Amino acid sequence: MEHTPANCRAREMISRVADKWSMYVIHVLAEAGTVRFSELRRRVDGVSQRMLTVTLRGLERDGLVRRTMHPEVPPRVEYSLTPLGATLREIVGELITWSGAHLAEVDAARARYDARAKQPQWATSDM
Amino acid sequence: MEHTPANCRAREMISRVADKWSMYVIHVLAEAGTVRFSELRRRVDGVSQRMLTVTLRGLERDGLVRRTMHPEVPPRVEYSLTPLGATLREIVGELITWSGAHLAEVDAARARYDARAKQPQWATSDM
DNA sequence: CAGGATCCTACGGGATACTG
DNA sequence: CAGTATCCCGTAGGATCCTG
Numbered sequence: 198m199e200h201t202p203a204n205c206r207a208r209e210m211i212s213r214v215a216d217k218w219s220m221y222v223i224h225v226l227a228e229a230g231t232v233r234f235s236e237l238r239r240r241v242d243g244v245s246q247r248m249l250t251v252t253l254r255g256l257e258r259d260g261l262v263r264r265t266m267h268p269e270v271p272p273r274v275e276y277s278l279t280p281l282g283a284t285l286r287e288i289v290g291e292l293i294t295w296s297g298a299h300l301a302e303v304d305a306a307r308a309r310y311d312a313r314a315k316q317p318q319w320a321t322s323d324m
Numbered sequence: 325m326e327h328t329p330a331n332c333r334a335r336e337m338i339s340r341v342a343d344k345w346s347m348y349v350i351h352v353l354a355e356a357g358t359v360r361f362s363e364l365r366r367r368v369d370g371v372s373q374r375m376l377t378v379t380l381r382g383l384e385r386d387g388l389v390r391r392t393m394h395p396e397v398p399p400r401v402e403y404s405l406t407p408l409g410a411t412l413r414e415i416v417g418e419l420i421t422w423s424g425a426h427l428a429e430v431d432a433a434r435a436r437y438d439a440r441a442k443q444p445q446w447a448t449s450d451m
Numbered sequence: 452c453a454g455g456a457t458c459c460t461a462c463g464g465g466a467t468a469c470t471g
Numbered sequence: 472c473a474g475t476a477t478c479c480c481g482t483a484g485g486a487t488c489c490t491g
Binding site: 217243309310311 | 333334335336337338339340341342343344346347348369370384385386387388408411412414415418419420422423424426427429430432433434436437438
Binding site for chain 3: 233234235246247249250266270271272273274
């Protein structure tokens with residue numbers, strides 16, 4: 198993995214996906230297929246209406262998500278992954294899987310760290 | 325992929341890693357092995373000294389990064405991935421690879437989106 | 452129902468200066 | 472060298488209200 202121009206721009210792409218909601222939205226779309234806005238809002242637990250819109254716009258702009266407007270009343274808008282977006286499925290899925298698998302370890306590490314940080318005196322070998 | 329408690333907390337883990345620098349730092353440590361602070365700062369292009377410290381502390385707390393202090397003068401501090409952190413290597417690596425592979429597509433999608441957004445009138449079939 | 456427009460706040464994150 | 476401490480600003484992002 199060298200310092201090629203493409204690699205430089207990798208940070209750009211990471212930034213694109215590394216916000217609070219993008220990965221989660223991709224993940225939900227990956228498992229749900231085609232979903233309406235309100236349904237998506239329900240599934241992406243805790244997202245505000247505004248942030249869901251903003252996130253979807255970003256993903257749509259990057260060609261990861263397709264937005265389909267049905268000219269009815271009341272309006273129905275459906276979202277799904279594009280083929281490009283689908284190529285992210287696996288990676289995001291792995292990240293989710295990883296989280297589940299290593300959650301306990303991370304929690305333990307945190308507890309250890311916090312304990313040590315709280316009483317730095319005890320960390321000295323003598324006492 | 326169901327709505328298990330572990331899966332709920334997946335978002336927590338994603339949030340942990342989905343900030344501006346964590347993935348990038350993990351990636352650099354993955355390819356560089358054991359690195360001193362200043363060297364890391366040079367390699368993680370664009371990071372401020374403060375944010376590198378903050379990011380490293382977070383990763384250390386979560387047990388993903390090991391910090392080794394050598395009691396010398398001038399001080400030497402080295403960072404490396406823990407075994408747990410190393411399990412993220414592949415996932416982050418895939419994301420980087422993905423970025424490189426699909427950069428052009430994303431750029432094209434953006435250009436298309438922006439063009440359409442700028443002149444919404446032209447989007448109508450007649451004109 | 453889908454989401455644009457506003458308002459507002461908290462926090463991410465940069466620059467700079469200081470310390471062991 | 473490897474930080475910590477401050478100051479400060481921009482923006483991510485939540486709450487609310489409004490419209491087609």
